[in-house]
Each structure stands twice: as structure tokens, then as C-alpha cells.
Amino acid sequence: MLSTRLLTKRYGSLTAVEDLDLEISAGELFGFLGPNGAGKTTTIKMLVGLLRPTSGTAQVAGIDIMAEPEKAKARIGYVPDAATLYDKLSGREFLEFSGDLYHVEPRLRDRRIGALLKLFDLEQRGNDFLSGYSRGMRQKVSLAAALLHDPQVLFLDEPTVGLDPQSARQMKDILQDFCKEGKTVFFSTHILEIAERMCTRLAIINHGRLVAIGSLQDLRHMVGQDGQSLEQIFLELTGSREEDVSAVLRGLES
């Protein structure tokens, strides 16, 4: 469903993502982890066609995102980390606009909008302007817009930021149901507990390079210690800085 081959993005002398090879099957809920500035957002933006790779290829639902971007995008849903929405449109109007952009037939679009607003508990606020929505509600509208055209692959960049525990749980259920239909979710997150609970497979990226990929069990084998939490594995693979932090904090006290 999703594959990349030697995917690389450079900004001048800075390499944001280097030689990324991924192979993700249909029905997978794939977690993409990494510290700040590791290249997660850049990777997602390349996979949804917002950034052009410097080299390498990426295929989504069997379509080369570079060669046929419009065809590939029709099969992709995307929720950015801090979604900037049109503040002066209502939630419903934004979804209508989004549906039209993705060529959803109007009657089907309206039916789906009704269902999605209900699903995300936004029925009562659907006609209010987005400027009055909380961050969590905006996140829900973004996800609803991403689901509206029934994509085969859903990309989410830090989707749980700003969500209350109920909404985070609701999102988790929705994503799992989405995968049960044979569709794929690719999401980046900092919250390792969520990734540990939800994902069928995980990848860890650091300084633009893939350092590990596999199920949680695979990752445990990789670091050679069964029973470790994802947090411990993550810190081990990306380099723990606990001692450095303590030294700096001691320095501040003096």
C-alpha cells in the first residue's frame, strides 16, 4: 500500500531525510517515531506530495506520488500537525469545500459530512465558524475532512496533540476501524504510549535516517532486551541524554 525507496530530502547542506526505505501493507496502523527535528514531518510531507524528494521514489496505493500526484492524492487523506483552517468558514462549510476539492459527489458528500460530524460529536457546532473551535475540535474537523473522500491511506502528523482523553480514545477507535477495512494509517507521534498500544508496526527515525522498523517485539529483539517499554527502546535507539541533562541542571543551580 505504501512504499519508499531511497527517499531523500536535502535543504542545501542539511539532509532532513536520507535513503528512507519503507514497505507498509494494507490494513496496517503504522507508527512513525522520532525526536524533534528527526525528519518525521518532512517524510510525511513528501509522501502526501507537498514536498518534492531530492532523490528516491515513493508509491502510495501503487501510484508514484511524483509521477502522478493528482491520482495518488485522490487516495490519500492528510491531517497536518497544526492544521491551519479557514477561520471564517463553519465546520460544515469547510467539509463541503474539502469534499468538492476531492471530487466527492454532492449528495454523497452531504451524507458523509452528516455522519462524520455525528461521529466526532460536532453536530451541534457544525454551523459555527472554525475561529470559535478549540484546538481539539479543529483537529477533529481536519480528520473528518481527511476521511471525507474515503482514502486508502491516511497520513496523520501528531494527530493526538490537543485532544482530550475521550477524543484521543475516539480517534484511536476510528483509526483502528479504518484499518480493519483494509486501509492503511501512517502516523507520527511523540506520545509513545499511544504508539505502543495502537500500532501494528513502528519505525524510528533519527537525524533523517531510519534506525529501526518492525513490530514492538521486533524492536525489543533488536535492542536485545525483551520486556522493555517502547520508551526505553526509543531512548536507546535515539541516544539517551539523561546524564547530560542532569549535568546541565546541576550547572544551572550553581
Added chain:
Amino acid sequence: MPRLMSGIDVGLLLWRAQFRMFINQTLRSRKPGRIVGTIVGAAIIVLAWAWEALITGVAVAAAHRFHAQIEVAHLLSLAFLGYTAVLVFSSLVFSLNALLLNPDLDLLLAAPRPVASILAGRMVLQVLRLFLLSLLFTAPALVVLAFANHNPLIPIVFSALYLLYPVFVVVIISLMSLLLVRFIPAGRGREILTLFGVALAVGINVLNFLLNPALRDSGFARRSLPLSLPDIPGASAPWLPSGWAGRSAAAALGGDWLTAIGWAFVLLAVSAVIFTVGTALSGRLYLAGWIQAVPPRRRKVAARGRRLRGAIPLLSPVLASIVIKDWRMRTRDLAQLVRFAMPVVFLFVIFGLRFPRLLSSVQGLGAGPAAAMLGLVPAWVLLFSLSLSLGLSAVSLEGQSIWVYAASPNTTLRFLEGKCWSAVLPTGVFVALVALVGESLIRPGWIWAATAVLLVVAQAASVTTLMVGIGAVFARFDWTDARRMMHPAGVFIGMALFAIITGASALLLAISLALAGATHFPLITTWLAAVTISVGGGVAVAALGLLVGNDHLRGLELG
């Protein structure tokens, strides 16, 4: 007093930060384009200064030779009063942005300083900006005057006045903005302040039109009347800051430094009191503001809003969705609505108030193509404003929401097509309406009127499309303030191309009239040929502009 000093300190801190940002974005940007742009901008300023110094020198020499009887104190008071209008406008926009749009307010308020000092710091920053702007515009003239009059006091007194004079306006407007923003429903502050700004602009223009003796005649008869300067007798009243500043400046020019310092001291004392009181009040007003705790008001969907959900005939759903979305954005956000409404309001101010005299002047021309062309003048003025404001900003209107479109399965050309429709439809409709009204009042003959209206509608479509293309080349997606939507270079190129296209079109039409007279061809034949060539040329330029814009957008990473 500690709050006051802390406020000045915050103001200087903000000033330093802004100066650093300016240097980082220009000379230290490591982007050749920006560095060259900064150097070119500096060179233009130096040239303008040289020109200003030259003109001032010539004016001083002429004044010495002719000994004109001018009431310098009154003239300068009038200038300061006029400057007050500029101050009110700029302070309003600045206060509004500082309170509602700039994301750093929370950051500043989180600092361990009194709220009053943060707000006072904003006022200090605004005063410093206005001070430097005043110097930027007048420094060469002041230096030349100092040399010509052997009076080094002139630049010093004027600089002091530039620093002191804006204080009372900035403080009063900041307090008013605070009152509005902290005590009116959330999310409405910007709109109410924008409305206030529009009312102020229209009010000033209407008053200027009604009171200014230079504008009282019809325009056509102006040459027969002696030139008169706009005058407001109260400007130099001794109880007005403009009177104090004007007297101080006039005394400095005359070499009477005791009087100059005396009036400047009055301004200093009053400014200091207003700043002190304003600082204390601003802190209290900000803290007393209650509206942030109130949830935003629920919106009722109007029946008319429901009707807009349908498609637009002949447009695909994608194009229709862009047109409807842009219409909603432009009509719901007053900052956008102003772009749309102001050209129409100013058209009314310019033409509407002089309407009877203008009409009688034009009707004297009788029927024919010349009268038909004159009937198009209001439509052309409107086209100029609307094509620039709607066309150039069409692509940038997306702002940071551009990702919504970039992630969708549509080409950039399709996006631009939608943007063309969203700008051309309102422009075309309004321009056509104004042209129809103009032609039906002038009555140049139906064939001339019909072809003239067709011509201006075709021009509206082609010129606005061209502006959309230029707007795509100079697109900005990182703006938070609607004033920064359009790139100055884009505006300059757009205005130049508009002048060239409409000028060429008018020239063609004039040639067609001359050709018919010289060759005895039927006038209608040459006229229609000129209209056809004019429309064809406009369409070709528009298509080219659109292709260039598309090519540029395709090269961008809109993520």
C-alpha cells in the same frame, strides 16, 4: 514611575528585536535576492533624499528672492493636523495588530513585568517607528533648511517634535483599541476596529471633499479658478497640539529658539502626562477586560447561506467550491471585505458627490463613441481598484491554509482557474453594472454603449485574470496580517501592466476614430476592429500571465 520606566524599557527591547529581525531578513538573510533588494531600496531612498534636498534648496532660493507672505506657523500647524489623521490610522492598525494578531503578546505578558509596562512598551515602539518614518521623509529638507538659514536648531527642534507629537494620538488610540478589544464579544474586535477605520477613512474623505476649497469646484472648471490651499482655521489654535507643534516649528525656522523650545516644552509636558495616565489606564483596562472568559457566540445559519451551498452553473464542483469559499472569506472577514468595498465607496466619493456637474459636462458631447468612452471612466477606475485588490490577492488569500489545496488531487492550473473565476466574477459584475449605469445616463447611442460595455467587461475578465497570474508569481502564504498579503513588487508590476493595457486600448480606440475621419471608412467598422484587437490583446496577455503564474506555483513546495 517604575511602570513608566519599565514601559520605555520594554519599548526599546521590542525596538531592538524588530531591528534585529529586519537585519536578519535583509542583509544577513544570505539570500542574494533579498540582499540586492535591500541595497536597491537603500539606493532609491538616497536618490529620493538627493531629489528632496535639491527641491528644498530651489524652494529656499525662490523664497529668498520673492519674499512671499506666508503665515508659516499656521501652515505648519495645518501640516501637523493633517499628520494627525495619518497617526490615527496607523496607530489604529498597529494597536489592533498588537492586541489581536501578533502572537508575541502572550509571550510578553508572561514576562515578570507589569501588564501596563508591556502595553506602554507597545506604545513606545509605535512612537519610535513614527519618529523614524517622519525623519525618513523629511531629514534632507531639514538639513538643507539648517544650512540655508545658518540655523542648526531646525533639525533638532523638528526631531523633538516628531518624537513628541505622536504620543497623545498613540496613547488615545491604544486606549480606545483596548476598550474595544477587551470589552466586546470575542472575535469581533478586529471587525469592529476595521469598521471604525473604514468609517474614519470615508468620513475624512467626505469632509475633505466638502470643506476643502481646492476640491469644491467640479474639476472641469478648476483651471479657471485661482489655486487655493486646503485650510482649517482652527489648526493653529493655541489649545491644540497641532498649534503648539506648528508654533514651535515656525519659531525654529525663524531662528527664535526660546519660543521654539517653549512650545516644544508645552508639548513635552502634555505628552508626558498623557503617557503616564495612559500607561496606568491601559494596564487597568487590560486586566478589567472580561470578554475573553465568554465563549464565542453560537451562529445561526441564514436561509441565504443555505442557498449558497449549491453549485454555480457552468462551473465544475471544484471551481465552484473555490469561488464560493473565496466569496465567503471575503464577505465574512472585514479585513478582506474592506478590499472589496473600499473601491466602491471611493468611487462613490469621487464621482457620486460631483455627479450633477460631471453629467452635464459629458452630456454636452452628444452621441458617439467618444461619449461612450467617457462613460466608461468610472468603470475603469473601479476595474483598476477591484482587479488589483481581488486579482492580486486571490492566490495569497489561501495563506497558511494552502495545504488544503496542495494536498488535494487537483493541478495548480485548476486551482488558478478557480481563483480566476473567484476574482473575475465579482469584478466583472460590478464593473459591468457601473458601465451600464454610466452609459445609460450619458446615452451615447445604443450601439456605442453596447460595444463599450462589452469592451469593459472583456477587459475586466482579462485584466483580473492577468492580476491573478501576477499574484501567483508573487504569492505570499505566510501572512497573518491581511495587509501583507500582496507583495509590493507584484502591486507595482500589476499597476504598470494595467496602465499599459488600458492605455493601449484607449489609444487603439482613439486611432479608430481618427482613422475613420481620415479614410472615410464607416466609424462603426474601425471602432469594432479596435474593440476586437483590444479585447484579443488583453486575452493574450492574461493567458500568458496565467501560464507564468502556473509555472511559478508548480515550482513551489506548498506544504
